[in-house]
Amino acid sequence: MDASSELRKLPKIDRLLDSDEAGRWVEREGRELVLGSLRLAVDEARLDVQQGLACPSEEAILARTRELLDLQTRPTLRPVINATGVVIHTNLGRAPLSEDALAAMARVARGYSNLEFDLLQGERGSRYAHCASLLAKLSGAEAALVVNNNAAAVMLALAALARGREAIVSRGQLVEIGGGFRIPDVMRESGASLVEVGTTNRTYARDFEAAITERTAALMVVHRSNFQMVGFTCDAGLDELAALSVARGLVLIDDLGSGTFLDTAPFGLAHEPTVQERVAAGADLVCFSGDKLLGGPQAGYLVGKRALIERLESFPLLRALRVDKATLAGIEATLRHYQRGEALSKVPVWRAISLGVDAAQARARAWMERLGQGGAHRDLQVVASESTVGGGSLPGLSLPTRVLSVGVKAPDEVARALRLGEPAVVGRIEEGRLVLDPRTVLPHEDDALIHAVQKVLTQHGVS
Numbered sequence: 005m006d007a008s009s010e011l012r013k014l015p016k017i018d019r020l021l022d023s024d025e026a027g028r029w030v031e032r033e034g035r036e037l038v039l040g041s042l043r044l045a046v047d048e049a050r051l052d053v054q055q056g057l058a059c060p061s062e063e064a065i066l067a068r069t070r071e072l073l074d075l076q077t078r079p080t081l082r083p084v085i086n087a088t089g090v091v092i093h094t095n096l097g098r099a100p101l102s103e104d105a106l107a108a109m110a111r112v113a114r115g116y117s118n119l120e121f122d123l124l125q126g127e128r129g130s131r132y133a134h135c136a137s138l139l140a141k142l143s144g145a146e147a148a149l150v151v152n153n154n155a156a157a158v159m160l161a162l163a164a165l166a167r168g169r170e171a172i173v174s175r176g177q178l179v180e181i182g183g184g185f186r187i188p189d190v191m192r193e194s195g196a197s198l199v200e201v202g203t204t205n206r207t208y209a210r211d212f213e214a215a216i217t218e219r220t221a222a223l224m225v226v227h228r229s230n231f232q233m234v235g236f237t238c239d240a241g242l243d244e245l246a247a248l249s250v251a252r253g254l255v256l257i258d259d260l261g262s263g264t265f266l267d268t269a270p271f272g273l274a275h276e277p278t279v280q281e282r283v284a285a286g287a288d289l290v291c292f293s294g295d296k297l298l299g300g301p302q303a304g305y306l307v308g309k310r311a312l313i314e315r316l317e318s319f320p321l322l323r324a325l326r327v328d329k330a331t332l333a334g335i336e337a338t339l340r341h342y343q344r345g346e347a348l349s350k351v352p353v354w355r356a357i358s359l360g361v362d363a364a365q366a367r368a369r370a371w372m373e374r375l376g377q378g379g380a381h382r383d384l385q386v387v388a389s390e391s392t393v394g395g396g397s398l399p400g401l402s403l404p405t406r407v408l409s410v411g412v413k414a415p416d417e418v419a420r421a422l423r424l425g426e427p428a429v430v431g432r433i434e435e436g437r438l439v440l441d442p443r444t445v446l447p448h449e450d451d452a453l454i455h456a457v458q459k460v461l462t463q464h465g466v467s
C-alpha cells in the first residue's frame with residue numbers, strides 16, 4: 005500500500021470537529037476535551053497507516069474518538085463486579101448496600117431532611133438521635149453513637165475517656181488492621197498513653213490488674229480480626245476484665261472490629277463474637293464497623309453505657325467524626341433488616357455468606373452455558389473452590405463454593421483487560437486459569453458480567 009497517498013486520506017481535525025456528532029459532544033463535554041480526543045484518534049490512525057494499514061474511515065475515527073472521550077470523562081470511582089469471592093473486600097468498597105438502604109439514602113439526599121430538627125417540638129434536634137435507639141436495642145446496650153468509621157470510634161472513645169491518662173492493652177492484641185492502620189498508633193493519637201501488658205501469646209487478667217495505677221483510665225480489648233493465634237495462647241476473659249474495671253472504677257473498651265449481630269457459625273465458619281454477647285459480658289463500650297459484617301454504609305458504631313455515650317456526645321472531637329445524612333438514612337434501613345429478622349435475605353453481605361454450594365453451582369453453570377453458546381469452543385469448567393469473608397473477619401476460614409474456571413493463554417493479560425473494561429470485572433487467577441466466583445457477583449450483575457467476559461475472551465482470541 006502507498007503510505008503517502010493513504011496518509012493524505014486522513015481527515016482534517018476541523019472537518020471532524022464540524023460533524024454533527026462532534027458538535028453534540030462539544031455541547032456536553034466542552035471543546036477542549038473533544039479536540040484532544042479527536043487529535044488522539046487521528047494520531048492513532050496515522051500510526052496505523054505508517055504501519056502499512058489502510059486509512060480508517062471517518063466514521064471509524066469518530067467512533068474511536070467517542071471511546072477516548074468516554075475513557076477521559078468516566079468517573080474515577082465507578083462500579084466493579086467483584087468475582088473474587090471475597091465477600092467484604094476492603095479494596096472493592098467493602099459492603100454493597102441493600103435496596104432499602106439505597107432507597108432511603110436517595111430519599112434523604114435528594115432534598116431537605118430533619119437531620120438536626122425535632123419535628124415534634126419544631127426546634128433544633130440532634131443528628132445523633134437518628135439510629136441510636138435502634139442500634140442500642142439491637143445490641144442490648146443502654147445507648148449508642150454513630151461516627152465516621154470504627155477507627156474514629158476507637159479514637160473518640162480513648163480521646164474522650166483516657167486522654168492524658170493510661171489505657172492498658174495486651175501485647176497480643178496490638179494489631180495492624182491493613183492500609184498501615186495500627187491500633188497502637190491510633191491509641192497514641194488519641195492522647196492516651198498506652199500501657200502494654202502480658203506477652204505476645206499469653207495475657208491474664210492479673211497482668212492488667214498489676215498494671216493499674218492512679219493514672220489508669222481504661223482497659224482495652226482489641227479483636228484479632230485478621231489473623232489467628234494458635235498453640236500455647238491465653239487471653240484475659242472479657243468477663244474477668246469487666247469485673248476488674250468495675251472494682252477499680254475504670255472503663256472497659258472493646259474494639260470488636262467487624263461487629264456482627266448474626267452468628268457466623270451456622271455457615272460453617274468459626275463463631276465471630278457478636279455485639280450482643282460483648283455488651284452482655286460487661287464491656288462498657290463496644291466499637292465496631294458499619295461496613296464489614298454489618299453490611300451497611302461506612303460508619304463506626306459505639307454502643308454501651310449511657311453515661312459514657314453522653315460524654316462522647318459532648319466531646320469536641322465528635323464534630324470532626326460525624327456522619328452525613330445519607331449515611332444515617334442507609335444505616336437506619338440496614339439496621340431495620342436485623343430488627344425484622346430479614347438480614348439474611350436482604351443484606352447483600354449476608355446473602356453472599358449464606359449462599360449455598362448448590363446455588364453457586366447453578367449460577368456458575370448458567371454462566372458457562374451462556375459463554376459457551378454460539379459454537380464458541382472455549383475451555384470452560386465449573387469446579388469446586390473456596391470463597392472467603394475478608395474485610396478483617398474470620399481469618400484463615402473459607403466457605404465452600406463453585407466457580408467458573410476459564411482456560412486462557414495469558415491469564416494476567418485477560419485479568420487486566422477485564423479490570424479495564426466497562427464495567428470493570430475483578431476475578432481470581434488460580435493455577436493459571438481465570439476463576440469467577442458467583443458468591444460475590446450480585447444478582448443484577450449477571451448480564452453485565454457475561455457481556456464483559458464475552459468481549460474480553462473474544463478480543464484475546466479465546467475462540
Ligand SMILES: *Cc1c(COP(=O)(O)O)cnc(C)c1O
Nearest residue numbers: 153154155227229261262293396
Ligand atoms: C477493621 C477494624 C478497625 C477499623 O475499622 P474501620 O471501620 O475500617 O475504621 C478497627 N479495629 C479492628 C479490630 C478492625 O478489625
